[in-house]
Amino acid sequence: MLVEFNTLPEHSRVWIYQANRSFSEEELTEIKQKLDTFITNWTAHGSDLNSGYEIRYKRFIILAVDQTSQSATGCSIDASVRFIQQLEQDYNVDLMDKMNVSYKQGQFVAHKTLLDFKKMVKDKAVSKNTIVFNNLVTNIGELNENWEVPAEQSWHSRFF
Numbered sequence: 001m002l003v004e005f006n007t008l009p010e011h012s013r014v015w016i017y018q019a020n021r022s023f024s025e026e027e028l029t030e031i032k033q034k035l036d037t038f039i040t041n042w043t044a045h046g047s048d049l050n051s052g053y054e055i056r057y058k059r060f061i062i063l064a065v066d067q068t069s070q071s072a073t074g075c076s077i078d079a080s081v082r083f084i085q086q087l088e089q090d091y092n093v094d095l096m097d098k099m100n101v102s103y104k105q106g107q108f109v110a111h112k113t114l115l116d117f118k119k120m121v122k123d124k125a126v127s128k129n130t131i132v133f134n135n136l137v138t139n140i141g142e143l144n145e146n147w148e149v150p151a152e153q154s155w156h157s158r159f160f
Contacts, residue, residue, distance in 0.1 A: 002039045005052035005064060010141035012066045015077075017084050017095040018102050018135060019059040020111050027091055028055060035061070038083050044076040057109045059102070060133070061087075061095065064140055101156065104131040104148070121159045128152035128160050 023031060035053050042049045050066040063080060065072045072080075081096075088095050101117040102109055103126065112120065120126045134154040137143045151157060 001048040001050055002036060003050060003052045003066075005054045005062070008050070008052055008064050008066050008140055009068070010139060010144070011068075012064045012140045013072060014137060014139055014143050015063045015080065016133075016135040016137070016143075016147075017061040017063075018100065018111070018133065019061070020094040020097070020100060022058040022109075023055070023091070023093075028058060031055065031061070031087060031091070034083075034087070038080075039063075042076060042079065044070050044073040049076060059109060059111070060135075062143065098135070102133045102135075103151070109133075117156075118159050126151065128157070132156045 032055065035055075039049075039051050039053060042051055047070045049070055049072060050068070052064055054060075054062045054064075056062065061084070084095050087093070094100070099114045100111060101114055102111050103117075104110070117126070129150045129152070131148055132151045132154050134147055134149055134156075136155060137147050146154075152160065
């Protein structure tokens with residue numbers, strides 16, 4: 001069951017998929033329509049999932065499920081992964097590679113491979129204060145508090 005993302009409780013589970021590029025306005029319109037359809041029909045063992053989504057910075061797709069009444073199961077999670085993989089194919093974009101880093105560069109969001117990010121740390125092109133996106137957060141509360149943080153406050157800190 002599709003609900004507004006901002007109405008989901010803070011304990012709702014989240015999955016964050018970061019794109020290796022920004023989506024165009026046309027792509028965003030299409031992706032939102034596809035997300036509406038997918039989430040409206042997203043179930044676990046035949047029961048509707050109380051779920052929603054957000055797209056932030058034209059490149060992060062965030063799915064959320066309030067697991068109070070019905071938890072996402074292996075099959076329902078697999079269905080969401082297949083959906084995201086289809087978006088990758090439809091829009092020629094990488095959404096599943098967890099070995100990439102997104103960070104803020106002024107008001108813009110930049111995207112690098114982990115190896116390139118490590119090199120930037122070594123070259124002092126980014127600092128401990130660089131705002132990074134910690135896509136390892138697991139619920140909306142963590143998303144709100146610990147998703148956009150200085151690198152020194154995330155798993156990225158090990159590179160400094």
